[in-house]
Amino acid sequence: MGSNRLFAESPRKHPKELAPSVQALVEYVKRPENDFLRIYIGSMLDAANQKNPLNIKTPADFFQQLDNALYSLPKYDANFMAALPFYTVLQPFMENGPGWAFFTNEGIRPYFSAILKAYHDKLETPASLAYMNDSYGNWLSADAREYLSLDDYVYSPSAPHGGFKSWNEFFIRKFKNLDASRPLAPDPSGKAIISPVDGQVWKISKQVQREATFDIKGEQYYLTDLLNEPADSPFLSHVNTRTVLFIESIGEVAMVFVGLTEVSSCVATVKAGDLVQRGDDIGHFAFGGSTGRRSRPSASRTVPHWATAAAGLGRSSITS
Known part of the structure; x- marks a missing residue:
């Protein structure tokens, strides 16, 4: 599944080499008073692997996967879930009780918030456009162009990266003609x-x-x-x-x-x-x-x- 693919594509890092936002989460979980969080992590990993064996079996694997996701870019796939690296990593663990207890902990929330903020900042940069081209399997390919109805949107097929300056700019692209692409149903009653x-x-x-x-x-x-x-x-x-x-x-x-x-x-x-x-x-x-x-x-x-x-x-x- 997706988490195995992400894990296999990236080499193992030393804990000190992880992204700062991920390192901060690791250090918080390692505090003596947060032993219960380490128990949650171990239990959620065990529960997920009993249901479907993963390449995320230890806490170190889990933090490595978060780092992998942070450095991953959304990839085109007709199944849009493939464009969601964090969801791919976290979904197996959000389904079980220990995972719920871990992710709902009030102390944990700011650390995941910081990780996602770092991801947002990354996807606001030109570096986020690595897969924004017309090569096979990328976001401006013939297949993607048809599947996403890209011709309905404002972009420049002949310009580098379709004229987009970042992944998020592509993600929130505008319709060329909203009324033509998404016409409103008639509403003579004014109540629809x-x-x-x-x-x-x-x-x-x-x-x-x-x-x-x-x-x-x-x-x-x-x-x-x-x-x-x-x-x-x-x-x-x-x-x-x-x-x-x-x-x-x-x-x-x-x-x-x-x-x-x-x-x-x-x-x-x-x-x-x-x-x-x-x-x-x-x-x-x-x-x-x-x-x-x-x-x-x-x-x-x-x-x-x-x-x-x-x-x-x-x-x-x-x-x-």
């Missing part, structure tokens, strides 16, 4: 709700109670916490980054955007008091960033070929 992104409807719940729980990307959320949680709550320590947008329309509509591991930057382009209409651009996701933060109110927009749309009913205003 549209999808905020290109995606599949997973579940529809009606008459939801205040204390209801939701499963979002494998995490459990309570409705009250999801919509009205203080920005500094401990609850945020075990969830992916999320951004919540409240829209005054027919009543108040809440849109909750949840990042996925390394896609952990939610960048809002609207603020309290702004007026929005169906189809307006309200923000975007980006690679890297920090986990466990929420802004209120704000919004999120596109990943590569998702639609840009506000889930408003007619013309609506952003509330605080």
Whole structure:
């Protein structure tokens, strides 16, 4: 699986050669008072390997893999998960109890936040464009161009790297003609709700109670916490980054955007008091960033070929 591939491609480093953000996590876990964290790590590795043997069998392997992911660049694959090195490394361990206990620990969160911030900074540089060319298997190849509908987006096929200055600039590329690429359905009633992104409807719940729980990307959320949680709550320590947008329309509509591991930057382009209409651009996701933060109110927009749309009913205003 992916974690084995990442591990095999990179030579073993001495602990002092690991990236500073990874070294900081290692040193924190090694503190005498954090013996329980070392137990969590060992137990989560054992549980994952019992389920599916991996090349990550020891804590040293685990930290090496984090370093490998930090120095990896997203690679094109029709299965977009292949472009997520951190998710590839962490996913086997996020599924078991000891892994949950480790990743939800309040002391651990800032260290993973720093690692993902370092990853974000890396993907903001020209060096992140190593696979941004038209060679077979890369992001501007004929196969990728067709699969990602790249001709619908603003880029320069003849320019180096398609004219993009960084991986994240490619990731949040704009449509040439949004109305043509993602036309809005007619709405003579002025009450139609549209999808905020290109995606599949997973579940529809009606008459939801205040204390209801939701499963979002494998995490459990309570409705009250999801919509009205203080920005500094401990609850945020075990969830992916999320951004919540409240829209005054027919009543108040809440849109909750949840990042996925390394896609952990939610960048809002609207603020309290702004007026929005169906189809307006309200923000975007980006690679890297920090986990466990929420802004209120704000919004999120596109990943590569998702639609840009506000889930408003007619013309609506952003509330605080």
